[in-house]
Amino acid sequence: MQTTLQTLWQETRDSDSVRQRLFQVLRQSIIQMVLAPGQALSEKEIADTFSVSRQPVREAFIRLSEAGLVEVKPQRGTYVVKISQRAVLEARFVRESVEVAVVKLAAEKGIDAAILTELHDLLARQRRCVESHDHDRFYRLDEAFHRTLSLGVKQQTAWKVIEEVKAQLDRVRYLSVPHSTPLERLVDQHTNIVAAIEARNVAQAEQAMCLHLREILVSMPDLVRRFPAMFEGREAFDAQPPHSLMQEAIQ
Structure with a gap:
């Protein structure tokens, strides 16, 4: 089924406020390219779409601007920003710093059997997505996997920090799943992370998480070449050539 603003709205919770639901829908629509990089946004059209004031x-646009997903140009309008390669690399750095600490804690102290069961269930569901080529569902299960790890070691704030910084990163992640990174590779990486936690092998767990989160360094240069209109200039790769990013990813 083709994703639309209406289908994303249906996935939000009725108990949330209209403001929160609008923000979630618009944020996710930008990540999933329902609203394309560079596209103009109309307050009136969005309001009419959801029958709201x-x-x-306007408040959702402000929050999206703060998240770096839209730009409000006075007297000109609001536009979905193109993907900033530099912002993606900075978000990836922060995410790795936080999630490596999370997986280290999980391997050092162990996690509840119920959390391990949930992680294995998520892995099984991800494998089914590979078989059915369901990229949208895989993306949501990938989110659930990383969220479950953070909450499983009682680090809710860590996950909030990740969510706040990864908006630009998510756009590349979403684009890479059908176009660059094989789903099988991501499932294997998730499996290795869980195996290292179960074995209580801290070094292996850290290495597995680093390799997983550096996968985007391998895929992004290819995506920039294939979809140049979606990205801002080449500022990030001018500073650090693609081959050096790939080398970093496998070290």
């Missing part, structure tokens, strides 16, 4: 739409 323009005030919560």
Whole structure:
């Protein structure tokens, strides 16, 4: 089924406020390229789409601007920003720093059997997505896997930090799944992370998480070449050539 603003709205919780639901829908629509990089956004059209007033739409635009996903140009309008390679690399650095600490804690102290069962269930569901080529569902299960790890070691704030910084990163992750990174590779990497936690092997767990989160360094140069209109210039790779990023990813 083709993803639309309406289908994303249906996935939000009725108990949330209109403001929160609008923000979630618009954020996810930008990540999933329902709203394309460079596209102009109209307060009135968005408000009419969801039969709401323009005030919560305006507030959602402000939050999206703060997240680096839209740019509000006075007297000109609001636009979905193109993907900033530098912002992606900075977000990846922060995410790795936090999630390596999370997986280290999990391997050192262990995690509850119920959490391990949930992780294995997520792995099984991810493998089914590989078989059915369901990229959208895989993306959601990937999110659930990393969230479960953080919450499983009682690090809710760590996950909030990750969510706050990874908006630009998520756009590349979403683009890479069908176009660059094989799903099988990601499932194997998740499996290795869980195996290292179960074995209580801290070094192996850290290495497995680093390799997984550096996968985007391998895929992004290819995506920039294939979809140049979606990205801002080449500022990040001018500073650090693609081959050096790939070398970093396998070290």
